[in-house]
Structure formats: C-alpha cells, structure tokens
Amino acid sequence: MGSIFSKIIAGEIPCYKITEDEHHIAFLDVNPNAKGHTLCVPKKETNKLFDLDAASYAALMEFSRTVALGLRKTIPCKRIGMTVIGLEVPHVHVHLVPLNAMEDATFGKKEQIDAEEMIALAKQIAASL
Secondary structure (H helix, E strand, C coil): CCCHHHHHHCCCCCCCEEEECCCEEEEECCCCCCCCCEEEEECCCCCCHHHCCHHHHHHHHHHHHHHHHHHHHHCCCCEEEEECCCCCCCCCCEEEEEECCHHHHCCCCCCCCCHHHHHHHHHHHHHHC
C-alpha cells in the first residue's frame, strides 16, 4: 500500500498543488506550522532521505530551493526554514516553513487556514516560480 503522498501524486487524494515536474511535486501542508508551509516530495516513493541516490537527493534539494525562492517572494517572513524529519509519513519529504520566530520551526504550533485561502495561496506561490 502506497503512502498518503503516493496517493496524492496519483491523484487519488486532492492537494493544494503549487508545482510539479517529472520527478517531484510541491503542495501546501494541510496542517501547517505557518501560512505557506509547503511539502516537496519526490514522486518515487522512498522511505528515508539518505536512501535516495546522490542524483535524486540533489534533484530534490534543487526542486526544494526553487519552491523556497517562490515562497520567499510570496510570504512575508524573515526566512524560509527547511526540515526533513520523515517519521510521520514513510515517504521522503522536505518541509519548507516560512519563519518569523523560532517557535514557527516547531511542529507543535499549527495554523488554521480555510480552503479558499489555501487555493489562493497555492496559486500565488505557483505564479512566483
């Protein structure tokens, strides 16, 4: 059985997609730490970040960088934080989180954002890429 991310990639579960290429997809986290919290996910399901081959790892980091630059243009913040934890979903994913304070980097703080705002936000970020 594939991960929830594999189901999103296959179109079985909807998402607030920002962008995708042949090997990756970026979409808004539905349980965000901050407005604009984005997940960058390789389309090939791999459980652990360091199990990616070197080329796939580098490609994921470059894809994430591109998305982060778009986030930075769209979301007013001091920095875009990046983290890879990988415990909650067994599919490699990079969290990009707009940060204004250290508390924004903890996964204990969550934002409530309605569907209309998520749709608009995904479109704004996509337009900035």
